[in-house]
Amino acid sequence: MSELLNNAVSLVREALWDPLPGWFQLGLVDLGYILAILLPLLLAVAYLTFAERKLIGYMQVRIGPNRVGPRGWLQPIADALKLLLKEIIIPTNANKFLFVIAPMLSIAPSLAAWAVIPFTDTMVLANIDASLLYILALTSVGVYGVIIAGWASNSKYAFLGAMRSAAQIVSYEIAMGFALVGVLMAAGSLNLHQIVLAQQGGFHQWYFIPLFPLFLVYFLSGVAETNRSPFDVAEGESEIVAGFHVEYSGMAFAIFFLAEYANMILIATLTVIMFLGGWYAPVETSFTIFPPIIWLLVKVAFVLFFFLWFRATFPRYRYDKIMRLGWKIFIPVTLIWIVVIGIATFYTPLGHLFH
Amino acid sequence: MAEIRNYTMNFGPQHPATHGVLRLVLELDGEVIERADPHIGLLHRGTEKLAESKPYNQSIGYMDRLDYVSMMANEHGYVLAIEKLLGIEPPERAQYIRVMFDEITRILNHLLWLGTHALDVGAMTVFLYAFREREDLMDCYEAVSGARLHATYYRPGGVYRDLPDSMPQHETSKWHSEKDVARMNSNRQGSLLDFIWDFTERFPSHVDEYETLLTDNRIWKQRTVGIGVVEPDRALQLGLTGPMLRGSGVEWDLRKKQPYEVYNKLDFDIPIGTHGDCYDRYLVRIEEMRQSNDIIRQCVQWLQKNPGLVIVEDHKLAPPKREVMKRDMEALIHHFKLFTEGYCIPKGEAYAAVEHPKGEFGVYIISDGGNKPYRVKVRAPGFAHLSSLDEMVKGHMIADLVAIIGTQDIVFGEIDR
Numbered sequence: 040m041s042e043l044l045n046n047a048v049s050l051v052r053e054a055l056w057d058p059l060p061g062w063f064q065l066g067l068v069d070l071g072y073i074l075a076i077l078l079p080l081l082l083a084v085a086y087l088t089f090a091e092r093k094l095i096g097y098m099q100v101r102i103g104p105n106r107v108g109p110r111g112w113l114q115p116i117a118d119a120l121k122l123l124l125k126e127i128i129i130p131t132n133a134n135k136f137l138f139v140i141a142p143m144l145s146i147a148p149s150l151a152a153w154a155v156i157p158f159t160d161t162m163v164l165a166n167i168d169a170s171l172l173y174i175l176a177l178t179s180v181g182v183y184g185v186i187i188a189g190w191a192s193n194s195k196y197a198f199l200g201a202m203r204s205a206a207q208i209v210s211y212e213i214a215m216g217f218a219l220v221g222v223l224m225a226a227g228s229l230n231l232h233q234i235v236l237a238q239q240g241g242f243h244q245w246y247f248i249p250l251f252p253l254f255l256v257y258f259l260s261g262v263a264e265t266n267r268s269p270f271d272v273a274e275g276e277s278e279i280v281a282g283f284h285v286e287y288s289g290m291a292f293a294i295f296f297l298a299e300y301a302n303m304i305l306i307a308t309l310t311v312i313m314f315l316g317g318w319y320a321p322v323e324t325s326f327t328i329f330p331p332i333i334w335l336l337v338k339v340a341f342v343l344f345f346f347l348w349f350r351a352t353f354p355r356y357r358y359d360k361i362m363r364l365g366w367k368i369f370i371p372v373t374l375i376w377i378v379v380i381g382i383a384t385f386y387t388p389l390g391h392l393f394h
Numbered sequence: 395m396a397e398i399r400n401y402t403m404n405f406g407p408q409h410p411a412t413h414g415v416l417r418l419v420l421e422l423d424g425e426v427i428e429r430a431d432p433h434i435g436l437l438h439r440g441t442e443k444l445a446e447s448k449p450y451n452q453s454i455g456y457m458d459r460l461d462y463v464s465m466m467a468n469e470h471g472y473v474l475a476i477e478k479l480l481g482i483e484p485p486e487r488a489q490y491i492r493v494m495f496d497e498i499t500r501i502l503n504h505l506l507w508l509g510t511h512a513l514d515v516g517a518m519t520v521f522l523y524a525f526r527e528r529e530d531l532m533d534c535y536e537a538v539s540g541a542r543l544h545a546t547y548y549r550p551g552g553v554y555r556d557l558p559d560s561m562p563q564h565e566t567s568k569w570h571s572e573k574d575v576a577r578m579n580s581n582r583q584g585s586l587l588d589f590i591w592d593f594t595e596r597f598p599s600h601v602d603e604y605e606t607l608l609t610d611n612r613i614w615k616q617r618t619v620g621i622g623v624v625e626p627d628r629a630l631q632l633g634l635t636g637p638m639l640r641g642s643g644v645e646w647d648l649r650k651k652q653p654y655e656v657y658n659k660l661d662f663d664i665p666i667g668t669h670g671d672c673y674d675r676y677l678v679r680i681e682e683m684r685q686s687n688d689i690i691r692q693c694v695q696w697l698q699k700n701p702g703l704v705i706v707e708d709h710k711l712a713p714p715k716r717e718v719m720k721r722d723m724e725a726l727i728h729h730f731k732l733f734t735e736g737y738c739i740p741k742g743e744a745y746a747a748v749e750h751p752k753g754e755f756g757v758y759i760i761s762d763g764g765n766k767p768y769r770v771k772v773r774a775p776g777f778a779h780l781s782s783l784d785e786m787v788k789g790h791m792i793a794d795l796v797a798i799i800g801t802q803d804i805v806f807g808e809i810d811r
Contacts, residue, residue, distance in 0.1 A: 099522040195403050199425070199792070269516060269613055278793050280409060354613045355516025357793045358425060 072164050076153050084300040085115035091347050098351040125289035130192060133286065137191035142287070142294035145184025148177040149301040156308055157232045159318045159331040171229040174309065175216055178264065181302065182208040185266075188295070189283035200282025203272050203358050210365040211263040217373035218257035221250050222313045224380050235317030242321040247314040252376045254314045256369045258342070261306035263361065265299060267346055269353035270361055278355075307342040311335060315342070400428055407436050411514045411796045414806040416780075418795075425791045430784050437810040445770040449736025450476055451549065453770070457757075458544035460772060461808040464503035465535075466495045467750045468808070469548040471772075474654060474746035475757040476550040479739045482711070485703040488552035489655040494590070494693035495538075495547065496655075496748070497686040501597070502531050503751035503803075504683050508604060511676070511800035515617050520607050527600055530593050537561055537586045551712050552705030557586045557697065587694050594691045601683055608676070618672035622786040622798040625670060632785070633778035636753025637682065638802065641667040641675035648749040662689050672801040679803075710737055736765040752776055752803050774808035 056064070089104065089111070096103025104111040129138055155170035157163040167173065182205060189201020223229055225246055226237040238245050247254040263270035272278070279285070284295045311317060315338050318331035329337075356364070401422040406412035415436035421429040441460060445453040457472045458465040470492060477483065484492075509524035532542040537558050539545035547554050561582035564575050581592040608614045624634065629642040639646055647664045649657040665681035667674025705712045713732050714725035739761040747756035753775025762768040779802040786802075787795045 095518070099519050100526055101522060195401065203425075271516075272793070278411065278796050351519050352607070353517065354512065354608070354611065354617055355793070356613055357617055357791060359791065360616050 069164075073154075076164060077150060080150070080153060080301065080304070081297070083304060084297055085119060087300050087304065087343065088118070088296075089115045090343075091350070094344070094347045095351045098348075119293065122293040123290055127289040127291045128286075130194065130286050132193045134191040134193070137187050138286075139291070141184050141188035141191055142291050142298070143184075144187060145181055146294050146298040146301065148180040148184075149298045149305060152177040152305055155231055156305075157235060157312065157317065158335060160232075160236075162332065163232060166230070166232050169229045170231045171219055171223060171234070174231075175212075175219065178215075178302075178305075179208075179212050181298070182212075184295075184298065185283050188287070192283075192286035194286050196279045196281075197283050197285045199279050200285070203279075204266060204283060207266075207270065207272065207358075207361055207365070208264055210362060211260040211369070214256055214365055214369035214373055215260040215264060217370060217377060218250075218253040218260065219313070221253040221373065221377050221380055222246060224377065224384070225250060231312055235312055235319070238316040239319055241319075241323045242316065245314060245316040245319075250314065250376070250380075252372050254310075256373050257314065258306075258310050258345075260365070260369060261310060262346060262349060263365070265302045265306055265346075267299075267303065268350040269356050271355060272358045272361060303343065303346055304339065307339045307346070308335075310342050311338040405430075405795070411799060413510065413799065413804050415810075416799065416804065416806065418783075420792075420795070422792070425793075427787050427790055427792065427795055430787045430795065432780055432783055434780070434806075435810055437806040439811065441811045442770050442772060445767055447766060449765050450739065450767065451732075451736055453767075454548065455544060455546045458546060459807055460774065460811060461503075461750070461752065461755070461776070461805045462543065463506045463805055464499045464751045465543060465545055466492075466499045466547060467503075467748060468755060469546065470496055471746060471748045471750065471755045471757045473548045473550045474748060475744050475759045476739065478744040478746050479742055479759060479761055480550060480711070482551055482706055482708070484552040484706060486656065487556075487697065487700060487702040488704045490693050490696050490700075491553050491557065491704060492548060493655050493657060493660070494690055494697065495534075495553075497689045497693070498531050498534055498590070500686045500751040501683050501690075502528055504679050504686075505531075507679060507751075507800075507803045508676075511797075511803075512608060512614075514796045514800040515614065517607060517611075517614065520604055523600070523604060523607075527593075527597065530589075533561070534586060534590055534593075537589070549705060549712065551708065552703070554705070556704045559585045561586060561589050587698055590690060591694050594687050594694070597687050598684060601680060601687075605680060609680075615673060617793070617797055618676060618801070620669075621672045621790060621794045622801060623669065623671045624782070624786060628785075629670065632782040634753065634782060635775050635778065636750065637675050637678045638753060638775075638779055640664065641678050642670035643668050648747060648754060652747075654746075654748060660689055660692050672797050675801050738763060738765045739767075747773070750775060752805070752808075753779070755808075772808070772811055774811065776802070776804050776806075776809045780804055780809055 059067075092114070093103040093111070104114040107113040107117045129135055152174055154165045155163070155167055155173050157166070185204045185208070186201045189197045189199075189204075192198075222234060226234040228234060228237070266272075272282075284292055287295060318335040320328065320331075320334050401424075403420045403422055405416075405418035405420050407415040407417040409416075412418070417433040417436065419431040419433065420427055421431075439459070441453075441456045444456060454469050454472060457468040460468045505524040505528050509521035512518075512520035535545050535547075536542045538553075538555060539547040561584070563582055564570065564578045566572055566575050570578070582589055624632070624638070624642050626642045626644050629639050629644060634642070635646070643666050645664065645666055648654070649662075650664055662685045665678045665685070667678050709725065709728040709732070711732075713729050714722070718725045719729055741761055741763040743758070743760040745756055745758040747754050749755075754773065755775055756773035758769075758771040758773065759767050760769040783798065783802065786798050790798070
């Protein structure tokens with residue numbers, strides 16, 4: 040029976056696969072990998088919204104969605120379907136081209152960044168040397184989607200939201216960048232894969248201990264960067280209604296929504312990779328309790344939990360106070376800690392603490 | 395030179411932070427507000443005019459709908475004015491019931507204020523916590539009047555019914571099992587007073603819970619300290635009352651200064667602020683909830699010991715009992731006359747004010763001797779507060795505007811009337 044199956048597979052292979060040119064085969068395989076990353080990612084995004092509603096629900100003494108499907112498990116699917124079927128309204132005086140392209144500009148970078156994320160020692164789509172730079176570049180492109188959306192809608196609320204988020208994202212990008220400089224100084228590499236490898240050997244080797252201030256700054260900047268509460272001034276519900284995407288409806292809105300949550304997962308994953316030891320278990324054992332990918336996912340879920348927890352707990356920062364926090368606290372903290380790492384590494388015998 | 399134009403923006407009426415139907419025309423310099431011009435009237439229902447064409451008692455229900463988050467306090471102002479014109483005083487038990495429900499209403503109002511204020515500033519969870527406690531208080535409303543919001547419970551001369559001996563019980567359903575229902579009914583086994591007592595036992599710990607989320611929260615303080623400051627003199631000039639005035643440090647509370655009902659027999663304190671900013675007003679209201687809780691406890695203790703009449707026995711003003719009507723012709727006539735014609739009030743005019751959760755709520759009635767008022771004028775605290783908005787927000791940012799609207803505790807039912 041299995042012989043028959045093998046024969047069939049090899050027949051198909053000879054007939055369909057082998058005649059294809061080499062570059063095309065390569066492209067197809069890569070496409071397969073991309074799908075293997077994106078499909079679970081989008082599913083994770085959908086269920087992150089569900090997790091958020093459920094978790095915040097329990098924190099707020101209510102139940103959360105529990106009507107669609109068993110215990111509400113189909114709620115994200117229903118939401119997606121609803122948004123798909125809704126009309127996309129383009130305001131009369133909006134710049135149509137920019138209005139339509141803005142959601143794409145905001146989701147593309149948040150998905151493209153996943154290309155260089157190492158999920159395990161071997162599981163990575165593109166193991167490039169400057170992957171940290173690649174990530175930084177892509178996350179800062181995301182802001183264009185927001186600014187263009189706010190500008191193209193030709194609405195005062197959207198415009199205010201766009202201005203706020205432009206200022207916010209740009210200034211937190213700097214704090215984030217500096218925090219990453221600390222990581223690359225410690226790891227001696229810009230390659231995410233190398234950065235994780237440098238943290239091998241149990242949780243005391245993870246960078247969140249020697250780089251604790253940078254860890255905090257990076258994570259909080261990440262929260263600000265993704266426009267999440269308490270830094271959600273760009274879409275501050277009670278101030279400027281929905282901010283930059285106030286004029287969007289249907290799938291165009293859903294794409295902004297997807298981008299926000301994909302960014303959240305991205306930031307959480309990057310935090311885990313750079314500060315919490317990536318796919319390594321907290322304690323090195325001779326046998327494996329969970330496969331490495333599970334460790335990574337558990338850690339990512341743990342970090343994501345904080346995103347949701349913040350949202351249920353904190354009031355919203357005021358726009359100017361956010362800028363103050365970014366420029367006057369986060370950036371000096373990162374700068375000082377980079378200097379500390381530098382001096383410790385090159386002028387004192389304590390350098391090993393940071394490696 | 396290029397012309398510099400301010401950014402003019404419509405804030406509301408369809409805006410999540412406008413507490414209903416506030417429409418503000420904002421002139422902005424970047425995010426900084428130069429001028430905020432409130433446009434009101436979108437919820438105008440002509441309460442004062444409607445009252446002119448109805449017998450006195452039939453307008454009590456309209457009063458509930460003025461400030462629809464502190465229903466019974468509005469009724470109180472109205473019935474007090476009528477009682478003043480008639481020159482009657484309700485039985486003591488009725489006075490205690492009114493005070494108790496006034497304070498329940500104050501907690502109801504402050505809980506809604508706290509929830510929405512926090513929600514405006516971005517703290518979501520407080521809102522739902524506050525609504526959890528509001529549920530219980532609205533059950534009290536329901537137990538005495540049958541309605542959870544618009545109770546129409548106070549009457550000139552007392553209150554409509556005595557407090558019930560039993561509380562309505564939850565029943566099992568598809569969503570609630572026997573066990574759930576037993577837990578939900580555990581504090582509903584006794585009378586309404588027992589239920590209220592049980593509430594006052596746990597309410598202070600709930601207030602502590604809200605305070606842990608907000609009072610020392612750095613973000614909350616950054617958003618409220620120094621925002622919307624009103625100097626005491628200016629607060630008096632603007633006609634601010636209630637927590638808005640006390641937040642500025644002026645000791646003024648009608649419950650102490652012009653005691654009505656039995657407030658002079660009760661022991662409570664009036665909290666005042668010092669800086670007159672949003673944070674002080676927040677602290678004042680939080681403390682008022684604790685004080686109200688104490689007042690309720692004192693009333694419950696008194697009411698448990700002293701049964702008696704809850705409305706005057708003058709059947710020209712209050713309907714006779716059902717049983718009496720079945721056998722007494724005169725009682726039947728009284729009932730008929732009262733529910734068709736109502737009662738006439740001697741010629742004259744009167745102003746009565748209560749310390750409403752939001753400030754001084756006053757009702758001014760002119761009677762021409764008929765069974766309907768010649769003119770009713772409602773003095774709504776929110777109106778004076780809203781007219782000070784422009785002054786309070788000048789130079790602040792949009793985010794602060796939202797905090798200031800929250801701190802003013804604006805409800806449009808009473809402003810637009």
